[in-house]
Amino acid sequence: MAMKVKEVSELASISVRTLHHYDEIGLLVPDQVTDAGYRMYSDANLERLQQILFFKELGFSLKEIKNILDDPAFDAEEALHMHKLILLEKRQRLDQMITTIDKTVLHLRGEIEMTPKEQFQGFDFSQNPYEQEARERWGDNAVNEANQKLNDQPADKQKELSNQMNDIFRRLAAIRHTAPESAEVQGEIKQWYIYLNEIGNYSPEAFKGLGQMYVDDERFTKNIDQFGEGLAQFMCHAMAVFADQNQ
Known part of the structure; x- marks a missing residue:
């Protein structure tokens, strides 16, 4: 039906x-x-x-x-089996993390002793989902270059870049009810474009694609909207305008 x-x-x-x-x-x-x-x-x-x-x-x-x-060769049943295997592996890791939490509570109460290795069982952050998605969308070169630039920076510089990013988000959040096409908004979104190209290599097209991801991917939306409800959608629109004007 x-x-x-x-x-x-x-x-x-x-x-x-x-x-x-x-x-x-x-x-x-x-x-x-x-x-x-x-x-x-x-x-x-x-x-x-x-x-x-x-x-x-x-x-x-x-x-x-x-x-x-x-893909004509796509096999839905085979894909479902793959999904199941990956989710089972994920569930096993989550179960291990829950066990680690329970043990840590007992450890804090002084009821058991935990080794350093036991304290981190179940944790695995070897793959960043944001990085993986960026690699799939724009290829490895831009991501590798951005990572290399960040890794080459001293700790104080990395902190400075983080503060700079937060400042840009706060300024954009403050004007998120202004027309995205306005000179004020485009001036601020240009600063975001400049910032991203300090740590990576984003063409206007890639910049527009990134903005679209802010609303397509709930992880991005949730993080960005912490600075102000609706900010992700606002930035998506403003970034698209900027990209179209600077092709």
Whole structure:
């Protein structure tokens, strides 16, 4: 039975805007659009959406997911087995972390002794999901260059860069209700572009793509909106304007 976009939104716990975006980029195109313009999603659409959400949970970019699902050789059953194996491994690590927390509580109470190795069982931050997504979207060179620049900086310089980033976010948050096309906003968003190119190599196109990721990826949205509700969406729009004006 076909479902309307609002029904699919509630079913999958994702926003209507996200579903509209998936349609716009060709990631999830509803099998039917009524004469009144309503998107109607088929069972096949829902199966594809499930795969999209699985791959997204595992850190794949939307572009990478589309390439995977559009590949004629894609095997949905094989993909589900892969998802299961990865999630089982993730669950095992989470279970280990929970055990470590319980042991640490007992250790703090003086009821048991923990070795340094035991204190960090289950922790594994060897792969940064933001870095992985950036690599998939723009390739390794820009990310490697940015990482190298940061690593080459002394600790005080790295702290300075962090403070500078926070200052830019605060200034943008203060004017987030201003038109993104305004000279004031574009002046501030230019500072963000300059800042990013101090630690990396972002073309206007990549800058625009990064802004889109601020609203596509809930991790980015949550972090940025800590400075002010709606800031991620505002920056996405302002960065797109800046990129279009500086191509």
